[in-house]
Amino acid sequence: MSRLTNVFTFGGPDERPSRWRRLVGMSFGMVYLFYPAADVFSGKVAGARMAWEIAALVSFVVAYLATVLSPRDTETPTRWTLPLLGLTTVMVVVYPLLFGGGWLALPIYMTVVYAMALPPRQALLGVAGMAAVVIGDGLVAGADGGTISMLLLQVTTLSVLFMTVRNTRQLVVQLRKAQSEAARLAAADERLRIARDLHDLLGHSLSLIVLKSELAGRLAGNDAEPVAREVADIESVARQALVQVREAVTGYRRRLLSEEIDGARSALAAAGVALTVRTSGTPLPDDLDELFGWAVREAATNVVRHAHATRCEINLSYGDAGATLEVADNGRAGPYLPGSGLTGLSERVAAAGGSVEAEPAPSGFRLKVVVPSRVPGCPVAV
Template sequence: MSRLRNVFTFGGPDGGVNRWRRLAGMSVGLVYLFSPVTDLLSGSVTGPKAYAEVAALLAFVATYVATALSPRSEGERGPWTLPLLGATALMSAIFPLLFGGGWLALPIYVTVVISMALPPRAAVAGIVVMAAVVFGDGMLIDADETTIWLLVLQVVTLGILFMTVRNTRTLNTELREAQGEVARLAAGEERLRIARDLHDLLGHSLSLIVLKSELAGRFFEQGSAKAGDEIRDIESVARLALQEVREAVTGYRQRGLTEELDNARAALSAASVTVTVRTSGTPLPDALDGLFGWAVREGVTNVMRHAKASRCDITVTCEDGVASLSVADNGRNAGPYIPGSGLTGLTERVEAAGGTVRSGPQPDSAPGFQLRIDVPYPRPTSPAVPASSPPSSQPVPDPPQPSRP
């Protein structure tokens, strides 16, 4: 994120609009030229000196306006900004010596430009220099001391004020950039979520549809009435998949472990795979229930599509602050193991919850494949038991004993 180097703009994406706004804002500040303009209009200055003052006044206003308008857009410093600023500062130092005390206000304009255009340290140094110019020129031309100190005070206060304005605009610009970046990241994360959900949902549902379609074809060839049952199951699975896809896109899909275990039993049984589900320990925390549901869906989908197994064991434990899930089969996978996009998405989900994923051949060299995830979770704290109880004169009854079957 680039830091704003020049903040002469007043908003708006178009550079031309910004320049007109800058010009309108600067025209208000031309009130400090009241004294030299009054001298010219009142006729107190005549002859060649009047022409010289008019030329000097026009030259100063031209360089000042050109300096302020030199950047084309917000966050950009024009190539002529610093040269024009130097020329404007030089004129603000020389003209009071040539034309008198009415021109001592010129350094105020330079102070405003310096405060808005230069980095903070350089701006502070420029303000000090302009204050010194006002004081030095005022003393050289023997101006009123009260006027000199008043102008010095204006240089310092306006310089600090416009530095604050510049910093505020810088922060606002950076805030807008940060908000844009957050929006882009949120959009990317949402696209990634939808991609993961669709892969997991459609991978499982389409695998089941393919399996049941094969069964329906076999039953049809045999003239069995079971073909109709399988076709009705295909319709049911397709409708459910369509509903789940819609819910995933809108972000409302909540996958519970119990629901996914039931779906796993039905899907694997249809694929002639013997399913064994074991659970132990305390119930899963709500935050992990949906995550383990995703994991069961991904593991069962892989068993159906790739394993060619006859048995699948699903084990869920939640003990000692660690929740674990294992999906193991006795299939035979040919070739080296390469994780797919489904396992990659599951790994991202588990790692976001602080857990780990292990997937690959069985660890004990047995045939088959195992998917295991381990996720720590905070165990509920027991209420504190006081170290001692105050003495009491009332007898304490014995707690009720549980009845035995």
């Protein structure tokens, strides 16, 4: 009897059990008190015995309701629950022996409490104990075989019914907890997606804004027309970045490889880097096209920020063996520490079943993304 569950609760898994609701639910079961009450008020008993039976009836009702309504936390009994359960059990055993007759219906109440309050194994032991009480007390009180059989049938059927109710309640609680956890994980994944997308989008756009601003500063003293053109480009890139952020937050943006190559060409040209693009094989499927679009954006951003290169090459191939994207530059080769951009790209590619290689080359830096052939219709997570 190490654990107790909530008895007759109707709220969610994180709500305090409503005692009033439990009281209303349990009041329907009071119909079985008709039998001992009929013995008391039918005139069969009188005088001191009647007073004792009324006191016993009141004490049982109080103890029973206190047991049902005793506060408890999920599956941990409080200091009052077990003593009240024991006291009520003693009354159920003793009162039929003292008063007989309709008092033999009391074990039915404890059957319901055991079935709802105890774990299955202990509940079965409690129900078996109540069946033994019905037989033993019934024989001592001189009840006929039909009455004992009827009470045993009610003990059995009600125990099965309320144990099923209890198990259903537990499944509902577990389902609500699982739904809450799934919602929490979905929110965490969405926050991660937004953070990753914002980094990838703004890193590229802001790098281009910085380059345009520096170029505009250098041209400011020479000719107003080139300065105005660069400032216009800065405004255009800033507006585009704002649109991209909004689309990333709402999850609507799709990275097209052709658009990213055009954007990379513009950004690299502003940084004085010549871009060469080579493609071979058949066109990429939509999911790989979007994935490689993110890869080109990240690679171009890194070249603009860190490489100090003059040339950059993008080589793309797609066929039966899978898809390969390689971006290489002739900039400075030095120690390599992966940043959040490459980390996010690696996560995207890994979700597609591919791999990322990013390492210094003999004359610059090389980024290689490989995605092997996949089962047709299997989507890529981007």
